[in-house]
Amino acid sequence: MAPQKLVVIGTGMASGRLLEHLFEIAPGAYEVTLFNAEPRGCYNRIMLSPVLSGEKSFQEIVTHDEAWYEDHGVTCRFGERVTAVDRDRKVVVGEKGEVAYDKLVIATGSAPFIIPVPGKDLKGVVAYRDLEDTNAMIEAAGNPGSRAVVIGGGLLGLEAAAGLRLRGMEVTVLHLMGHLMERQLDASAGHLLKQDLERRGIEVMLQASTQEITGTGKVEAVKLADGTELKADIVVMAVGIRPETTVAKAAGLEVGRGMVVNAQMESVSDPDIYGLGECVEFDGAVFGLVAPLYDQAKVLAKTLAGEADAFTVRQLSTKLKVTGCDLFSAGDFNDGEGRQDIVFRDPARGVYKRLVIENDRLIGAVFYGDTADSNWFFGLIQTGEDISANRDTLIFGPAYQGGASVDPLAAVAALPDEAEICGCNGVCKGQIVTAIENGASDLAAVRAVTKASGSCGTCTGLVEQVLAVTLGDEFSMPAEQPMCGCTDLTHEDVRRLIKGQELKSMPAVWQAGAWKTPDGCHSCRPALNFYLLADWPVEYKDDPQSRFINERKHANIQKDGTFSVMPRMWGGITTPDELRAIADAADKYKVPTVKVTGGQRIDLLGIKGEDLPAIWADLNAAGMVSGHAYSKGLRTVKTCVGTDHCRFGTQDSTGLGIKLEKALWGSWTPHKVKLAVSGCPRNCAEATCKDVGVICVDSGYQIGVGGAAGMDLKETERLADAKTEEEAIELAIAFIQLYRENARYLDRPYKWLGKVGLPWVKARVVDDLAERRRLVDAFLLSQTIYQKDPWAEHVREQAERYAPIADITLEAAE
Amino acid sequence: MTNIEWLDLGLLSDIPFRGARKVKTPQGCVAVFRTADDAVFAVSDSCPHKAGPLSEGIVHGNKVTCPLHNWVFSLETGEAQGADDGQIPTYPTRVEDDRVFLDVTLLRRRDVA
Numbered sequence: 001m002a003p004q005k006l007v008v009i010g011t012g013m014a015s016g017r018l019l020e021h022l023f024e025i026a027p028g029a030y031e032v033t034l035f036n037a038e039p040r041g042c043y044n045r046i047m048l049s050p051v052l053s054g055e056k057s058f059q060e061i062v063t064h065d066e067a068w069y070e071d072h073g074v075t076c077r078f079g080e081r082v083t084a085v086d087r088d089r090k091v092v093v094g095e096k097g098e099v100a101y102d103k104l105v106i107a108t109g110s111a112p113f114i115i116p117v118p119g120k121d122l123k124g125v126v127a128y129r130d131l132e133d134t135n136a137m138i139e140a141a142g143n144p145g146s147r148a149v150v151i152g153g154g155l156l157g158l159e160a161a162a163g164l165r166l167r168g169m170e171v172t173v174l175h176l177m178g179h180l181m182e183r184q185l186d187a188s189a190g191h192l193l194k195q196d197l198e199r200r201g202i203e204v205m206l207q208a209s210t211q212e213i214t215g216t217g218k219v220e221a222v223k224l225a226d227g228t229e230l231k232a233d234i235v236v237m238a239v240g241i242r243p244e245t246t247v248a249k250a251a252g253l254e255v256g257r258g259m260v261v262n263a264q265m266e267s268v269s270d271p272d273i274y275g276l277g278e279c280v281e282f283d284g285a286v287f288g289l290v291a292p293l294y295d296q297a298k299v300l301a302k303t304l305a306g307e308a309d310a311f312t313v314r315q316l317s318t319k320l321k322v323t324g325c326d327l328f329s330a331g332d333f334n335d336g337e338g339r340q341d342i343v344f345r346d347p348a349r350g351v352y353k354r355l356v357i358e359n360d361r362l363i364g365a366v367f368y369g370d371t372a373d374s375n376w377f378f379g380l381i382q383t384g385e386d387i388s389a390n391r392d393t394l395i396f397g398p399a400y401q402g403g404a405s406v407d408p409l410a411a412v413a414a415l416p417d418e419a420e421i422c423g424c425n426g427v428c429k430g431q432i433v434t435a436i437e438n439g440a441s442d443l444a445a446v447r448a449v450t451k452a453s454g455s456c457g458t459c460t461g462l463v464e465q466v467l468a469v470t471l472g473d474e475f476s477m478p479a480e481q482p483m484c485g486c487t488d489l490t491h492e493d494v495r496r497l498i499k500g501q502e503l504k505s506m507p508a509v510w511q512a513g514a515w516k517t518p519d520g521c522h523s524c525r526p527a528l529n530f531y532l533l534a535d536w537p538v539e540y541k542d543d544p545q546s547r548f549i550n551e552r553k554h555a556n557i558q559k560d561g562t563f564s565v566m567p568r569m570w571g572g573i574t575t576p577d578e579l580r581a582i583a584d585a586a587d588k589y590k591v592p593t594v595k596v597t598g599g600q601r602i603d604l605l606g607i608k609g610e611d612l613p614a615i616w617a618d619l620n621a622a623g624m625v626s627g628h629a630y631s632k633g634l635r636t637v638k639t640c641v642g643t644d645h646c647r648f649g650t651q652d653s654t655g656l657g658i659k660l661e662k663a664l665w666g667s668w669t670p671h672k673v674k675l676a677v678s679g680c681p682r683n684c685a686e687a688t689c690k691d692v693g694v695i696c697v698d699s700g701y702q703i704g705v706g707g708a709a710g711m712d713l714k715e716t717e718r719l720a721d722a723k724t725e726e727e728a729i730e731l732a733i734a735f736i737q738l739y740r741e742n743a744r745y746l747d748r749p750y751k752w753l754g755k756v757g758l759p760w761v762k763a764r765v766v767d768d769l770a771e772r773r774r775l776v777d778a779f780l781l782s783q784t785i786y787q788k789d790p791w792a793e794h795v796r797e798q799a800e801r802y803a804p805i806a807d808i809t810l811e812a813a814e
Numbered sequence: 815m816t817n818i819e820w821l822d823l824g825l826l827s828d829i830p831f832r833g834a835r836k837v838k839t840p841q842g843c844v845a846v847f848r849t850a851d852d853a854v855f856a857v858s859d860s861c862p863h864k865a866g867p868l869s870e871g872i873v874h875g876n877k878v879t880c881p882l883h884n885w886v887f888s889l890e891t892g893e894a895q896g897a898d899d900g901q902i903p904t905y906p907t908r909v910e911d912d913r914v915f916l917d918v919t920l921l922r923r924r925d926v927a
């Protein structure tokens with residue numbers, strides 16, 4: 001039989017593989033013409049990254065050379081783009097002329113997605129797809145001191161960033177999402193990856209939205225939506241790919257996301273045309289990794305040879321080709337009903353492993369830092385075998401399967417005396433044992449004597465195990481409650497950990513604290529958010545999604561889902577103008593209830609969520625700001641009329657109250673904080689049951705702390721007496737800052753005081769003047785960031801979030 | 815055969831991370847959630863306990879905690895977790911080219927009980 005004419009459009013990884021198979025199983029059956037828009041034959045595209053980083057040369061990644069094409073009689077039309085296919089005449093139209101076909105393969109791969117921002121066409125803006133892009137990057141890196149901005153923190157973007165960094169460029173990666181490689185990694189692994197990249201000197205900016213690329217003639221800078229501007233000599237856009245379907249579409253073939261093919265790789269519109277590689281869509285899926293394309297190539301070779309075979313989509317795994325960043329992900333790792341997570345973290349080694357199990361089968365896995373066993377796990381995912389028998393030890397990998405179970409106590413008992421237990425303080429097992437033998441019989445005592453577990457706290461479990469091994473039955477594990485089901489650590493442990501290890505993000509805490517869930521729960525997340533912002537006001541970015549609704553929407557949710565709105569009324573003082581504005585707002589938004597609160601201000605209750613930004617804007621216009629009546633933060637400073645009007649008043653209690661409120665408002669605290677200032681011991685402002693209460697006397701100010709009048713009733717205790725207003729304010733601030741730094745989330749000051757004791761607090765706030773200064777300065781620093789009116793901010797920046805994203809009630813049909 | 819009607823809700827980034835937005839429908843509000851893994855789920859916005867607005871809850875994993883009394887629901891099945899008993903309706907969603915689509919076939923109709 002005379003050979004048939006086969007034309008292949010696209011010389012990529014898929015079609016290269018196809019021709020190898022075809023010539024092997026049906027030699028001489030086809031006379032092949034091969035088109036390629038790139039001016040070269042087939043090369044291993046995925047190895048462009050080592051070429052970029054300088055670890056390989058281009059020659060090393062060429063897969064088929066001229067001799068190979070010649071040996072197999074392939075007519076190469078490289079550097080020639082195909083512009084049309086005439087299916088009636090069965091010819092392919094190239095830039096330099098036509099070729100007739102009996103069978104046609106479209107293997108045009110993908111086109112990089114270019115985000116439609118101004119400046120995208122400037123010189124110096126490149127994608128990352130082919131040798132030309134790679135060479136452009138290598139050239140840019142050749143200029144000393146040059147800077148690169150990589151848009152996109154996925155597989156390609158990060159490989160580009162790492163390569164450019166290895167070539168000595170200053171590199172910033174901009175990623176729109178909350179963590180890197182979000183399609184392949186969960187937040188924890190994404191965090192470790194970010195850390196590793198930062199250690200290499202690559203700057204990573206998350207939730208960074210590119211607004212514009214600027215420059216005259218060539219790229220000079222990238223502007224973000226938040227106003228940040230980054231200098232750039234080259235911009236690499238690696239935000240995603242789209243199947244390249246221009247030819248398929250022009251030929252009139254059915255194209256969805258990709259060119260639609262059946263399991264024989266045949267176009268569903270024309271039995272003489274086949275699709276192959278990233279340009280196709282099969283069973284609703286499109287492809288972006290080579291493994292499935294190689295399967296397709298095998299199937300298509302058989303189809304062309306007249307043999308039966310069918311393509312099926314199989315599980316994929318991903319690895320990042322950046323030397324030193326070991327990550328692996330496979331399968332489905334979203335959590336969900338009936339699915340169980342097994343999470344393993346080794347904070348010291350930076351290792352994170354997560355398995356997702358459903359119906360006793362492994363269905364997904366994410367590993368970071370240690371991927372040695374990933375192939376074994378990938379095998380389990382692919383075979384879908386029942387893993388219930390060794391579920392408990394599964395995460396430890398193949399080495400542990402079928403062996404004896406590991407007893408942690410036996411392991412600790414076996415440790416030599418020199419084994420280091422507490423890394424922070426350099427305490428070894430022998431020292432702890434000696435301390436225990438000398439009478440330290442619990443964790444607190446061991447900590448006091450040896451300092452073990454006193455810094456970051458990660459070794460707390462180990463120290464307890466040493467106690468258990470040494471004391472035997474005399475030791476009972478302390479019944480300290482962990483923060484929540486996500487971790488074994490207590491609130492106190494976590495606060496120590498955040499300070500000791502300088503943890504500045506939530507994924508960092510999850511990792512270091514060996515969290516058992518991927519991203520915490522409604523109980524630990526608000527606490528962590530507070531701890532992080534209190535300890536790292538500058539570095540940590542507040543996470544509204546980890547806040548309870550009231551603090552996220554800056555209003556108090558009511559039982560029917562409406563909200564209450566309460567503007568600040570400094571020290572309980574108002575004006576006719578403010579009252580008119582409140583009355584106007586109440587009319588305009590049809591507020592069902594207007595109430596004078598126990599906190600000396602006015603509450604507007606029953607407001608619809610969508611109306612919040614509008615009513616805030618009105619109140620803002622009248623000079624009022626949020627009263628934070630919803631926050632774990634400063635609420636009110638109640639005052640009495642004091643010397644201004646009262647015949648008994650000794651000091652300006654109203655004035656001091658207003659000054660305190662102006663200094664403290666906007667700050668976040670472990671629980672709410674309320675103050676009051678009374679002008680004399682008659683105490684009309686009820687200052688003796690507040691978190692901080694000031695009683696004015698002739699000689700100055702008596703500062704009381706730790707009062708309660710809610711679920712518990714308790715009188716304040718005297719912290720100090722102050723001579724001046726300034727000193728009174730300083731003492732109040734220092735006390736509140738100490739509370740912010742040390743208390744556990746949701747402990748009011750009186751509860752916290754019950755744990756640490758008033759003398760401990762006095763020693764720091766009253767007696768140690770340097771410490772008082774430090775506390776005040778730390779508070780003021782935090783206020784530079786957090787003392788702002790959230791209402792105005794939301795009206796300005798996110799009013800649309802308060803509205804429904806869509807409304808189909810109005811257009812609804814009968 | 816019934817037709818499916820997909821409503822284009824806009825960009826994925828219009829929904830906050832670990833958060834939700836509401837869609838008003840003749841059947842009541844639907845909450846469209848986006849998780850940390852960028853999975854999107856749509857469920858009824860009304861908690862079966864005392865009608866708390868679930869779109870305002872804290873999202874963790876593929877679950878949401880009701881803001882009023884802390885019932886926790888699976889966003890995938892709609893089932894209440896733990897000791898609580900209840901189920902919220904779920905609706906199909908799709909994400910394509912970073913746009914979010916909601917199947918509103920059943921939600922358009924006023925008459926469904």
Ligand code: SRM
Pocket residue numbers: 556557558559564595596597598599600601603629635636672674708709710711712748
């Ligand atoms: C509006 C107000 C009642 C009023 O009409 O006067 C009020 C209303 C609420 N209080 Fe209060 N408290 C109000 C003054 C008080 C006072 C008196 C005071 O501040 O002088 C107390 C006792 C003092 C204290 O704080 O301990 C008070 C002790 C509480 C407690 C118990 C706190 C405790 O630690 O024991 C809670 C529950 C909680 O915070 O966990 C609470 C919680 C609440 C909440 C926020 C319940 C909730 O979580 O939804 C109420 C919101 C109602 C709503 O739907 O808007 N409210 N609450 C008062 C607002 C004052 C303001 O201007 O900001």
Ligand SMILES: Cc1cc2nc3c(=O)[nH]c(=O)nc-3n(C[C@H](O)[C@H](O)[C@H](O)COP(=O)(O)OP(=O)(O)OC[C@H]3O[C@@H](n4cnc5c(N)ncnc54)[C@H](O)[C@@H]3O)c2cc1C
Pocket residue numbers: 009010011012013014015035036037038045046047048049080081082083107108109110128129130156159244247276277278279287288289290291293319321
């Ligand atoms: C930098 C980089 C790193 C990667 N790393 C990995 C990895 O680690 N693992 C992995 O599995 N995958 C990786 N990939 C993806 C992998 O390279 C692709 O999945 C694979 O190359 C797709 O093969 P293909 O044959 O479908 O398309 P391609 O290899 O893109 O080939 C298509 C060819 O068709 C040509 N063409 C297009 N239109 C026309 C036309 N009209 N006329 C003529 N010619 C045309 C194009 O010029 C191109 O040369 C990586 C990709 C890149 C860019």
Ligand code: SF4
Pocket residue numbers: none
């Ligand atoms: S006393 Fe109870 S019912 Fe009254 S406002 Fe305070 S929390 Fe609500």
Ligand code: FES
Pocket residue numbers: 861862863864865866880881882883884885
């Ligand atoms: S209304 Fe949802 S838990 Fe009560």
